Amino acid sequence: MTDYLWIVIALPLAGAVFLHFFGQRLGEPWAGIVATSTIGAGFIYALVAAGDFFTGTGHGETIHLFDWIAPLGANAELLWDPLSAVMTLTVTGVGTLIHLYSIGYMHGDPRYGRFFTNLNFFAASMLILVLADNFGLLFVGWELVGLSSYLLISFWFTKPSAAAAGKKAFIVNRIGDVGFLIGLMLILANFSTLTYGTVLEEPARFITAGTATAITLMLLLGAAGKSAQIPLYFWLPDAMEGPTPVSALIHAATMVTAGVYMVARAASLFELSAFSMGTVATIGAFTALFAATIALKQRDIKRVLAFSTISQLGYMFLAVGTGAYIAGIFHLFTHAFFKALLFLGSGSVIHAMNDEQDMAKMGGLRTVMPVTHATMFVGWLAIIGIPPLAGFWSKDEILALVFGEGGWYGFLWVIGLVTALLTAVYMTRWMQLTFWGEARWDDGVHPHESPAVMTVPLLALAAGSALFGLINTPFKGFFQPAFEHFLEPSFEAIEMAHLPSGATPYVLAVISVAAAALGAWYATRRYRGENAFERAPVAEGRTGLWRWVDNGYYVDDIIGNLLVLPGKLVAAWTAFVFDSDVIDGSVRAVGGGVRRIGGWLRPLQTGFVRNYAAVTFAGVVGLLVWFVSRGVS
């Protein structure tokens, strides 16, 4: 069965190729149906292939397809183990639903076929990423998802902002990729190959803790770029320029989680360096808090979710940085569901509001869009972490494990808790401004419930967000942590974080639920009534701070003015002053100089016979001096 695992990648890839040539001709809805079915089939195949893992009898195995760059040990080899299985299933599963949803959402778009080409291509790239058996192939997927994200963000290329956003996303990702590349250099220099088999199995055989720190920090840079963590988070909000399904699939459910997956995959490397682990966790925690604060004051229905995604990814980094790999992957899994759900829901809203994205012009949609609202309600509860929905289980496991580590992690736990509170606030505000309260629609806008092809995925995702938490509860019997058992084989060699003993977990759970509830209660009250959308979460007055928050702490401006602009100036100076005047100038100077010398010599040719004779005679004298001196000595 696993021998043909490549089919999982090949299906969406074939779909992409096929649609590239015939997609436009196929048109609606067939292009979408083809795309959806390819990835759906992939999902089913993966499900079957993962059978052994469910029964716990499976073991990881490598499938060698063909040699790629053999000298680097970077060949087309797939690794099929529980971890990659989970990722594959998430990608294909959620992916299928989002493909399905897009059939409706992209209705009437002139480049309908092209859209599904790219969507399928993304799925294929993502699957390469998660199934790769060496860092080389991983990097292939790593960059290809970057490419497809570029293509999809700037899908509406006639919109300059969209084009710019796509470019920004790709370039910021490239910054991280450079770090990743340097990490790979270090790996090859120390392991002489990139295959997981050699690198990840007892890396201590080859490298010291110091080298491990260097390698992992470089990989972390890559991960931060891909997963929009500090310092490379700022591309993700702009990425919302893309069609909403794209935001759901790429910028919420799958691609952005690649960083988390990579850290979990390279756990054995990270384990070697406590410092790197600490860095991962700290970055995660602070990103979570930072993004959450910005989310508090966004007006764009999608940008809220974007920052929320960054924040949630922060949780995942916090988890893997703590050694709670399975918890991290679990949160990745649940988040894939409820965040995709929320995005698709907002998409449904945007659709209904004639592409209006400003929450200031929404409100009171509950009545006109019952299904959407219902599913969003589930998503909302899930993300703020109300039991027994998925978000609760995953987020609280993380928090508990972090708490269990103690020390610095204790502090990170506090941040995590505060973030949980803020999450409740901004998500409640989001619900409040969008669905509840009075309607603030523009004239001529007649919201309506979306077609079934869009609502069905919503319902499916809602179900997932509601139930999938139960597969990993810390209890016994039916509620045993199945997910954990499922993943354990992938982390056998790794020493994992442990839950604090005794009743502490339950106490922690109560605390965080309380925090969530508090936040939700507070937000519902604060964001009721007139101009709520302009209100700051807490009392007015210290507007200075809120202006900062409004503008995302001016990060974009700082980058623009402190990095991009000077960079362009330097480049311009190099090009138009240094290169053209100094370097080329000196070349031209040599050429011109030669000619000028000729010009100087010309007047010597006076045309007067006497002078000619004089020169000749001078030559005679010179020669005589030479020869006679030779002769005398």
Add this chain to the structure above:
Amino acid sequence: MDVTAGWYLALGAVLFVIGASGMLLRRNALVMFMSIELMLNAVNLTFVAIGRHTGDLNGQVAVFFVMVVAAAEVVVGLAIMIAVFRRRSSASVDDLAVLNG
């Protein structure tokens, strides 16, 4: 005191240099040509002196050839100059500096 070949050689050298300097300093074509003749005769003197000194006839014989050649040069040279100065009043070669650079 007896006059050795060395004296003649020295005299030849002096004459030669005088001729050469005449070539460098004078502007009149004819005078320049005369100084060339002077140089040639300086060489003749040298030849004779050496021939006498070594008792080798070649030296003396050479002189005749040089004289003949000199004569030929005179003929051609004067012809050329006439060709030039038919169209010009002065005999100064400095007027002949159209070609330069």
Add this chain to the structure above:
Amino acid sequence: MDFNVLSLLIWVPVAGAAVVVGLPRRRAELVIPVAFALSVLTLGLAGYLVFEFEGADGGFQFVEKTAIWSDLGIDYHLGVDGISLFLVALTAFLFPIGILASVNIELRPKEFMAALLLLEGALIGVFLALDLVLFFVFFEVLLVPMYFLIGMWGGERRLDAALKFFLYTALGSAFLLVGIVFLSAQANQQLGSPTFNYLELLDLDISRTAQYWLFGAFGIAFAIKVPLFPFHTWLPDAHTEAPTAGSVILAGVLLKMGTYGFLRFNLSLFPEATVQLATFLAALAVVGIIYGAAVAIVQPDLKRLVAYSSVSHLGFVVLGIFALTSQGVSGGVIQMVNHGLTTGALFLLVGMIYERRHTREISAYGGIQKVMPWFAGFFLFTAFASAGLPGLNGFVGEFLILLGSYSRHPALTIIAAFGVLLAAVYLLWAYERVFTGEPDKEENKALTDIGMREIGILVPMVALIIMLGIYPKPVLDRIEPAVERVIDRIEQQTDFQSPLRIDDIALDDEEVTP
């Protein structure tokens, strides 16, 4: 071997040039078909060569040797090994495309095609010559057709560009010539008979100081050709002013003569000096990588942008070569081919848009993806290939180079890695400005998308770009042995030990059963 395929590779195009010139004036319509047919025939020969080539053998194959100018020991001596094989193939591949791309030449098409074919023969000769004088002859003589290509069919500032190109490169060749002559004088003393035979010259033992001087003499010539910073300023002018086919050949093949020369001659003939100077040249290469990219970012002229990107990309090649690790050098070799394809394609694309709008100013465009979707697609694809996107050819080379160089030049390689980032910057920014947004200018609205001929030109390149990106194994397998020989030789001749060797890499495909 039943026939001298190498000689044919050189002389078919040259004879072809004669044929083209000989065509009767009134049958002008024949010129392009004939020229094309001949170049395709050459391509066929190259294909034969690639398939008959014995992959595992790192030595020279299909060797031909006949003494021509025997008095000085100058031979007509040809041979091909893994290093030159694909450069020859690349050359043979690019010329039919170049010819197809210039069917619209009005001015003296006959002479144009003849010049192209001459150029092809000489270029192939450069890569096949195993006699230094023969190499020099090809190396120098191909300046002439290239000079005419730029000077007669080029853009507005073509005269300066052509002259600069010719003189600059000729200056380098002057030192090369002195070096070659000096080398043969050494041979005269050591072997008793004068020779320019590469294989025999390998046996010379040259004093360390002499090696430095010779390395310098050869190096300058090649550094100018590559071009290595700071000898690069002839390149943007020449590339920009040359006609499309000219730029394609110039960027695609001509520059490779420099890197090839470094690899073939400097590394093997002067190993001592090579080991000593490797870091210096790698440093120059890295400067070139960053510098070329930085300058490319702000170029207002699309063609100049691509030209400067060549400076950056060739920097990678040189870095790989002077990593002196088998990965690095192999990466360098395959990157030569990759750059030939991608940059060649980019120049073709720029040429296509130039034919329509007669301007290369980026600011003159905008939003043309809407009117020229196919063109935009090809351009974006090529841009990403050039930016080293995995799965496309550019990545394989850069990946090998960077990972192979790190263990010898760690700091430099890390800096070089940022070149990959900058490549994305200048290409995507250019793409954004030219293609995205709404087409505002009337001329741009009126543009017509590329037609079948142009797509036909591009498709083979795209196919190769993908092929080399996904399955480079056949190419790498043929390059490896030759590269190994070079490295082995350096290790024998000096106390240098290559930090990374294929053979000590543990390629274990064992299953991961954690």
Add this chain to the structure above:
Amino acid sequence: MTEISYLAIGPVIALTLGVVLVLLVEVTYKPKVTWLGAIAALSLLAGFALSVAQWIEASDDPIIRFRGMLALDPFAAFGSVVLTVLGAVALLVAWPLIVIQGRRAAEFIALVLLSLTGMILMAGAAHFIMLFLALEVTSISLYVLAGFARDNADSNEASVKYFLLGSFASAVFLYGVALSYAATGSLSLYGAAEFLNENLLLDSASLLAGIGLLIVGLAFKVSAAPFHMWAPDVYQGAASGVSGFMTAGAKVAGFAALARVAVTSYGPYISDWAPAVAVIAAISVVVGTMLAIAQSDIKRMLAYSSIAHAGFILTGLVAGIDGVPYVWFYVVTYAFQVLGAFAVVSVVSGPAGTRSPLTDYAGLAQRAPVLAGSLALLMFSMGGIPLTAGFLSKLYVFREAVDAGYLWLVVVGAVASVAGLFFYLRVIVLMYMNPQSEEGGVGETRVGDPLRVALTAVAVITLAFGIVPGPLLDVVTSALPL
């Protein structure tokens, strides 16, 4: 009486007869100029045949005849072979000029043949007096040829300058002969060599001074810097139809004489004169190139480039006897190239013209493909681009110089040859790539048959010996002085 050898002076006799016949026929019959041409052709043919006979004879046993006056050796034979061919081509090139001379045509032809006689003797002279006579025969006829266009101011000036400076140089040369005679006691080249081989001079000052002055005298004839000042003015002032012959012939004969004197008489003192020659070579190359770049008249440009080429040829001479074959190779191929170049000039700016501004060549490629093509080929060859004789010549002399330990000279030469490309290419740019090629360019473009033949011959020589130098090399390597 074995000292007499009519074969040794066969070519000379043939040419002299030609001279006499041309003049007599002219005065008696006043025939059509074609007849005079025929006579000249016959005498050149005879001269050529006899030279070949000399070659065959001398290659077995080279000897000296006329009591040490003339050498009958491959060196001399080859010299006269080349010179007779050169003379023939030169007459073809000059034919349009001859035709327009009317009744003076005979004199012109006679002078060309006469100067050829002198040149042939220069290559064969084994005795300093003989050499001096040959030198003068050559020079005097060239003085007259330079000023042949009596009513052209430029020509007058050219001939006066040439005459005065030439005689000056002859005097210097002669004084050198005297000094060397003083030191060796012999006026025979071989006698001197004998003497120097047998006795070691205690005080070689006068000998070396003599060598120095001899070198000056001959360097002047081949227009090597700093004894070159006359060359640009003379070559420009002379009628375009004949300056080519003056350049080429003087070069061949001058280098033949220089080579023979240097390697036979003073071979033992090579360590003394080679450095001096090297310096002269370097100066010539640099000065010639630099000034050529600054020219705007193609005749002057060619003149200066000929100075640079004199330097390159001298580069080969520093290797002594080993270098002689390659000196031959270079000077022979170059002689024909420069002849061809001036031939094109003589068409574009008129056979009797003296000025030939570069602008006349704008767009020549459209107006006269043949002319432009041949000139381009010659320019590339003079610039040393491979597959032309010019490249191999340079390669050979460079190699010899390096072997002789003059690497610095080779570096100078190599760099200078690149700088030289600058002005060779500029001509090509004008002819082929000139933007306003359609209008610009006023030069004449009709090519007569004689000229066509000459150009073809030159092109063939340039290309053939550039691709398969073997035959010529076999000859020159055996064309060594006794």
